[in-house]
Amino acid sequence: MSKVAQALVAATQRLAPTSDTARLDAEVLMAHALGCSRSSLLLSRMGDAVPEGFAAMVERRAAQEPVAYVTGVQEFWGLPFKVTPDTLIPRGDSETIVEAALDACPAPARVLDCGTGTGALLLAVLHERPQAQGIGIERSAGALAVARENAAALGLDGRATMQAGDWTQAGWADGLGRFDLILSNPPYVEEDADLSPSVRDYEPASALFAGRQGLDDYACLLPQLLDLLTPAGVAVVEIGHQQAGPVAQIAGQAGMDAQLFRDLAGRARALLLSRRQFPQFP
Structure with missing residues (x-):
């Protein structure tokens, strides 16, 4: 199973055509999927398995749905x-x-x-x-x-x-x-x-x-x-x-x-x- 770090790279590439903040968007979505803060994600969760549902969240953002509507907060x-x-x-x-x-x-x-x-x-x-x-x-x-x-x-x-x-x-x-x-x-x-x-x-x-x-x-x-x-x-x-x-x-x-x-x-x-x-x- 791919790790969080690899998934973030792939998500950033997927979001780049439609978002000026592709990497940030990917990190916010991943942190939400993991149930942790973005700082915790970057400091200690990069080697974790990718949580279920992350890919679907990335696709919603790729369709230009705002990150806040995807995460609900x-x-x-x-x-x-x-x-x-x-x-x-x-x-x-x-x-x-x-x-x-x-x-x-x-x-x-x-x-x-x-x-x-x-x-x-x-x-x-x-x-x-x-x-x-x-x-x-x-x-x-x-x-x-x-x-x-x-x-x-x-x-x-x-x-x-x-x-x-x-x-x-x-x-x-x-x-x-x-x-x-x-x-x-x-x-x-x-x-x-x-x-x-x-x-x-x-x-x-x-x-x-x-x-x-x-x-x-x-x-x-x-x-x-x-x-x-x-x-x-x-x-x-x-x-x-x-x-x-x-x-x-x-x-x-x-x-x-x-x-x-x-x-x-x-x-x-x-x-x-x-x-x-x-x-x-x-």
Whole structure:
């Protein structure tokens, strides 16, 4: 029987035509198949027999299915999150939203996450702020179930309430009250955007696309935020790398000032929105 080291070489070659991270993908899949960490794999498991099921996982990845959907888990903010095809896969770039939120609102009592998906943004903030309570709103029943599982698995279900909600529908915010911090990674992809097959063919379209310019959900959600924020509350929303100006304009028309945050690659990634303190004059 071939050993793990040999299987990794073969898997890397198999994945190279469709993945820019073929070796990493192979190692992550192998570690998952072995039930160990990637570091343990590299340090002590290279001579093991190849586990059953590894070859099938490689073929799924070769068909451009994201690694996170193959393994069913994605790390975000150092925490493990269950993912399924009902949810977007949390990206490291989105940690910019968490960082900006924690800096801008260091002691939130109540946090709202609009379009919570896996629950990653909300649960990361609650993990860092043990005094906070949070609500995650999600319109997808499948994603909502995943968010609840993640809250329970991280021991945060006592402070995180995941509930159905759709900001495009009247009355969705009735009874929610006000929040010190609002988070959101709304759909913001242009409907004709050129996406990789691993995204377009596998991740949920309802969580990706937002009209011809990718702005439809901002135009709907942002004007509703001031009614949900406490007087000193702030919101942090993820944006596409070319959307800072248009989204800031929408926020301004809704009575909010916007501050831009960039990710580690220097791309526009998030806007911090706060209640405008001074009137604007033409």
